Amino acid sequence: MLIGYLQVRACLAGWRDSLKWGICVRPGMEPDQGGIMLPVLLAILGAAAGAYFAIFKTKQEKLWLERYEKTSHALIRANLISRFLHSELNGEYETHGLTPPEKKSLDTNWPMARYELEQDIVLLQLLFTESDLKEVRSAWGELQIDLFYLIEESSGHDRPEYIAKALPKSEWLEGALIEIARRRCVENVFSHLLKTLKSSAQ
Incomplete structure (x- = not known):
C-alpha cells in the first residue's frame, strides 16, 4: 500500500515538473531525456491565434x-x-x-x-x-x-x-x-x- 502511494506521488511530481518547466518528464526519467514541449505549445498557441485573427478579419470584411x-x-x-x-x-x-x-x-x-x-x-x-x-x-x-x-x-x-x-x-x-x-x-x-x-x- 505504501509502495503504491509513493508511486502515485512520484508520478504527480513528474507531471508537476513537466508543467512547471515546459518539458515532458516521466517518473524515473531525467529531464534532459524528455522531449521539449515548449516549442510544441508555442506552435499550438500560434496556430490558434492565427485562426482567431483569420476569423476576425473575415467578419470585419463581411x-x-x-x-x-x-x-x-x-x-x-x-x-x-x-x-x-x-x-x-x-x-x-x-x-x-x-x-x-x-x-x-x-x-x-x-x-x-x-x-x-x-x-x-x-x-x-x-x-x-x-x-x-x-x-x-x-x-x-x-x-x-x-x-x-x-x-x-x-x-x-x-x-x-x-x-x-x-x-x-x-x-x-x-x-x-x-x-x-x-x-x-x-x-x-x-x-x-x-x-x-x-x-x-x-
Whole structure:
C-alpha cells in the first residue's frame, strides 16, 4: 500500500515538473531525456491565434461589404428622388433636359425608391452606430415629411412650392450618405491597406 502511494506521488511530481518547466518528464526519467514541449505549445498557441485573427478579419470584411452595399443602395435611391424633384422643378420652365422616356422612368420609379429607401435606412441602423447615422436619420426624417405633403396635399397651383421644399432635404440626405460611406467604408479600406503595406515592408 505504501509502495503504491509513493508511486502515485512520484508520478504527480513528474507531471508537476513537466508543467512547471515546459518539458515532458516521466517518473524515473531525467529531464534532459524528455522531449521539449515548449516549442510544441508555442506552435499550438500560434496556430490558434492565427485562426482567431483569420476569423476576425473575415467578419470585419463581411461587415465592411454589408455597409458598403447597403449604403450604396440607399444613395442610389436618394439620388433618384433628387433627380425626380429636379426634373419637376425645372419642368415648370420646360428646362429639365430629359427625354420623354427618361422623365417617364423617373415619374414611375421614384415612389418605389422612396419605399425601398425606408427599408435601407432601417437596415443601416443594424450596421452603423447611432452617432454615425445621426445626420442620415435627420435628413431622411425631414425628407419624409415633405414628400408626404407633396403626395397627399399638393395640387397643381402649389405643387412647385412643395417640390422646392423637398429638394434641399433630398440633397442633404445624399450628402449624409456619401459622407458616412467615405468615413466608414472607403477611408477604412485605405487605412487598412496602408497598415498591411507597412507591416509587409518591415
